[in-house]
Amino acid sequence: MAKLVLSLDGEVLGYHFLEKASFGIGRKPENEMQIDDSSVSKEHAVILTVGNDQILEDLGSTNGTLVNGVKIKKHILQNNDVIDIGRYQLRYINQKAKPGVDSDRTIMMMPVMSQRHREEKSESPAQTATLPDTAVSVARVANDIFPLGGIKGLQGPLAGQTLELSRPLATFGKAGVQVAVINRRPHGYSITRVEGKKPPLVNGLAIGEEAQLLQDEDQIEVGGEILRFFLKQTA
Amino acid sequence: MSVRSALEISTITDTGVVRSFNEDTIATEPDLGLALVADGMGGYKAGDVASGMAASIMMMELKRQLRETSPTASRIAEMLEFSVGRANRAIHQAAQASPQHHGMGTTLVAVVFHDNRLHFAHIGDSRLYRLRQGKLQVLTQDHSILHEQVALGLISNDDAKISHNRNLVTRALGVEAQSECEVQALAVEVGDIYLLCSDGLNDMVDDVNIELALNSLQANLPLTVKQLVMMANDNGGHDNVSAILIKVHESFPAIEQSPGLFGRLFGWLK
Numbered sequence: 001m002a003k004l005v006l007s008l009d010g011e012v013l014g015y016h017f018l019e020k021a022s023f024g025i026g027r028k029p030e031n032e033m034q035i036d037d038s039s040v041s042k043e044h045a046v047i048l049t050v051g052n053d054q055i056l057e058d059l060g061s062t063n064g065t066l067v068n069g070v071k072i073k074k075h076i077l078q079n080n081d082v083i084d085i086g087r088y089q090l091r092y093i094n095q096k097a098k099p100g101v102d103s104d105r106t107i108m109m110m111p112v113m114s115q116r117h118r119e120e121k122s123e124s125p126a127q128t129a130t131l132p133d134t135a136v137s138v139a140r141v142a143n144d145i146f147p148l149g150g151i152k153g154l155q156g157p158l159a160g161q162t163l164e165l166s167r168p169l170a171t172f173g174k175a176g177v178q179v180a181v182i183n184r185r186p187h188g189y190s191i192t193r194v195e196g197k198k199p200p201l202v203n204g205l206a207i208g209e210e211a212q213l214l215q216d217e218d219q220i221e222v223g224g225e226i227l228r229f230f231l232k233q234t235a
Numbered sequence: 236m237s238v239r240s241a242l243e244i245s246t247i248t249d250t251g252v253v254r255s256f257n258e259d260t261i262a263t264e265p266d267l268g269l270a271l272v273a274d275g276m277g278g279y280k281a282g283d284v285a286s287g288m289a290a291s292i293m294m295m296e297l298k299r300q301l302r303e304t305s306p307t308a309s310r311i312a313e314m315l316e317f318s319v320g321r322a323n324r325a326i327h328q329a330a331q332a333s334p335q336h337h338g339m340g341t342t343l344v345a346v347v348f349h350d351n352r353l354h355f356a357h358i359g360d361s362r363l364y365r366l367r368q369g370k371l372q373v374l375t376q377d378h379s380i381l382h383e384q385v386a387l388g389l390i391s392n393d394d395a396k397i398s399h400n401r402n403l404v405t406r407a408l409g410v411e412a413q414s415e416c417e418v419q420a421l422a423v424e425v426g427d428i429y430l431l432c433s434d435g436l437n438d439m440v441d442d443v444n445i446e447l448a449l450n451s452l453q454a455n456l457p458l459t460v461k462q463l464v465m466m467a468n469d470n471g472g473h474d475n476v477s478a479i480l481i482k483v484h485e486s487f488p489a490i491e492q493s494p495g496l497f498g499r500l501f502g503w504l505k
Contacts, residue, residue, distance in 0.1 A: 048389065051380040052399035055389060076394050097399055106276040106360075106434075108340060108407045109380065135441045135470065136396060168444050168466050171451040181452060183462070185469050195454040 002054055002077075002094035004033070008087060018054060023047040025085060026059075039063055039086030047077070051109060052096060056083065149189045149214070149231045151182070156225030165189065173200065173223025180207075180222045182214065182229075189214040189229065196223070238268035238348050241487035245456040246270075246479045249464045251435055252472030258282035259433045259477040260290040260341075267301045268348030268487070269294065270479045272361050274433040276407065277330075277339030285326050285341040285409050292322040293345055301347070305489050308354070311347055312418045315356045319343070319408065319416040326409025340407035344375060344431050348481070350489035353429065354420045359404040362437055364445065366428040366453075371446035374421070378406035401438055428453060429481040432463075435474035439467040449480075456480050 002018045016023075016033050024031035026044040035044075041061035048055045054077045058065035066084035067075045075081075079097045083090040150164040151172070163170075165184055171194060173179040178196030182189055190211040193199050199206040200222035202214070214220075216231040244265055250257040258275040260283075273289040275282030296318035300306070306314070322343075330336045342359025355363055360377040376382060380403040384390045390398065408414055428449055437445070444466060452459040460480050467476045 050384055050389060050400065051403045053380075053384065053390070055384075074390060074394070076390060076397050076399070078397060106274070106282075106342075106402045106404060108276070108410050109403050109405065135437065135439050136401065136473075167447060168469070169448060169451060169462065175454065179454065181458075181462070183465070185465075192458065194452055194458060 002092065002097065004083075005091040005093060006033070006035075007089050007091070018047060018049060021049050023049075025090075026061075035085065035088055037086055037088070040088065041086075044085055045083075053077075054092075054094070054097065061085075146184075146186060146188055147231050147233070149184070149216075149229060151220070151227040151229050154219075154226040154228055156223075156227075158225060158227065172220070172225055172227060174225075178223040180220070183211065189231075191220065236485040236487050237266075238487045239265045241483060241485040242268060242348060243456055243482040243484055244270065244479065245460040246477075247460045247464050248477040249468070249472075249475065251475050252468050254473075254475060256280065256283065257475045258286055259435070259475040260286035261431075261477050261479055262290040262294050263479065264294060264298060267298060269297055269301070269346070270431055270481060271343060271345035272431045272433055272477050272479060273408075274342040274359070274361050274435075274475070274477070275339065276341065276404075278335060278337070281330075281336045281339035282341065284329070284336060285339040288326050288329065289322045289341045289343055289408050292325055293318045293343070296321055297345075297347065301349075306349070308350070308352060308420055311349055311354045312420065315345065315347065315354060315418045316416055319345075319356055319358070319414060323408045323414035324412070327412055330409055338410070340410035342404060342433070343408050346429065346431065346481070348423065348483075348487065351423050351486050352420050353423050354418060356416050356418045358406050358408050358414060358416055360434045362430075362432055362434070364430040364432070364442075366430070366446065366449045367424060367426070369446075369450055371442055371449065373442070374419070377404075379404050401434070423483055423486075425483050425486055427483045429483075430463075431477075431479040431481075433475060433477040435472075435476035436463060436467050436478055438474060439470040439472065439476070453482065456482055 003015050005015045006013045024046050025033045026042050027036055027040045028042045043059045044061040045058050045065045056075045056077055058073055063086050064071050067081050077092045079094050081092040153159045153161045169181050169183050171179050171181045179194040180200040181192050181194050190213050192211040203219055214229045218229040220227045244263055246261050248259050248261050260273045263270040271293055273286035275286030300314045330339045342361040344357040344361040344363050347354040357375045360379045363374045365372050365374055380400040381395055381398050385395055448459055448462050460478050463478050464476045
């Protein structure tokens with residue numbers, strides 16, 4: 001179970017388990033964690049537990065709520081987050097709340113709506129809501145290890161231009177005639193034929209059906225374009 | 236044009252990088268414009284049983300019913316609901332009957348293309364996307380705690396990336412005796428591309444990059460579907476990844492076996 005370790009000026013004062021679905025922090029005694037100090041608002045912040053998430057929300061406190069030094073309105077707590085409430089600090093300890101993907105397999109649980117008792121300024125769910133359209137945070141780092149590459153146009157519509165290849169894929173050539181895709185992958189860049197009767201050329205040689213790794217200075221001919229692939233030198 | 240020749244379908248299912256076996260099941264029947272993705276869950280290999288049962292029962296029921304002559308749109312919605320109900324009951328009973336299958340269940344996204352329309356049902360967090368005029372749009376609302384958190388305004392879309400609730404679905408086939416299922420229908424346009432996928436894809440690959448792949452590579456659908464899985468695995472491949480791409484090349488009006496409404500109207504006017 002998650003816990004909060006309360007400290008002031010580096011001295012640990014005690015800890016609290018986050019047992020309730022709604023855990024209030026503030027000066028008033030009604031709070032699950034009462035901190036009787038003038039730097040803390042009467043109802044300073046609340047931590048809501050929803051599934052595996054514990055969401056810290058500032059309740060419009062005078063001095064604000066900070067997480068790892070950054071002022072927040074709402075924040076999904078991560079293991080070892082440090083929360084500033086007035087002069088006090090709270091460390092959030094929850095081994096399960098690590099950034100990234102859960103190793104746990106999918107499980108089913110009751111919808112939030114039927115679990116929750118707190119009044120909600122619901123902005124009519126379903127119909128109008130936009131889905132979280134992003135992948136998990138760890139899904140983004142994998143491609144940042146290998147040096148960035150790009151192409152320089154030597155002939156054709158991209159002649160004289162230099163393009164960085166920072167996205168996972170980019171296509172070149174002429175739609176309906178001959179197209180190749182260059183993929184940015186964790187271990188480097190590769191080129192694959194997309195369409196066209198004749199295969200594109202790399203250094204004058206036709207590429208096969210399988211993806212082919214690109215090397216610095218490789219020259220690509222596709223759909224009437226001539227491009228030079230380059231890798232940026234890492235500092 | 237028959238639905239088979241109007242639609243181009245490419246499929247893939249992959250274990251991913253981290254897991255040791257694949258509990259996703261995919262199925263298609265091009266002759267009838269049918270496709271589905273099921274992402275199983277539950278103890279040791281039970282998820283595989285659940286998704287496999289969902290796929291085989293759904294396909295069997297839908298094939299049997301769709302071979303009836305020229306079903307109406309509302310009839311297809313009923314068929315989907317009925318088939319989902321059957322699959323749910325069968326999985327639930329199997330789960331009750333054996334301890335090692337106890338608690339197993341599966342997500343489902345199933346589509347029927349018929350008479351220039353797309354009918355779809357979904358349960359859980361497997362998704363249906365549509366690419367139209369270069370824009371990717373998700374047509375299903377995940378039945379998940381994460382989606383509810385965002386819908387209720389508890390967390391922002393941006394916060395969703397660091398949520399720990401990705402694996403919590405609020406609905407699944409086979410977990411309870413009764414299952415709720417939403418069936419929707421939309422008009423199809425020539426040039427549309429539909430994507431059915433398990434969360435192993437959209438959890439690992441940003442929508443913007445799914446859109447990029449569909450837009451750039453659609454001239455080669457088998458390559459597109461491979462590249463989707465490649466991106467998911469390059470980003471970590473934490474889960475099984477399944478994807479079905481369906482591209483609409485032509486319109487596919489149903490052939491009237493007996494005079495339809497219009498036929499009858501014209502009949503009266505003569």
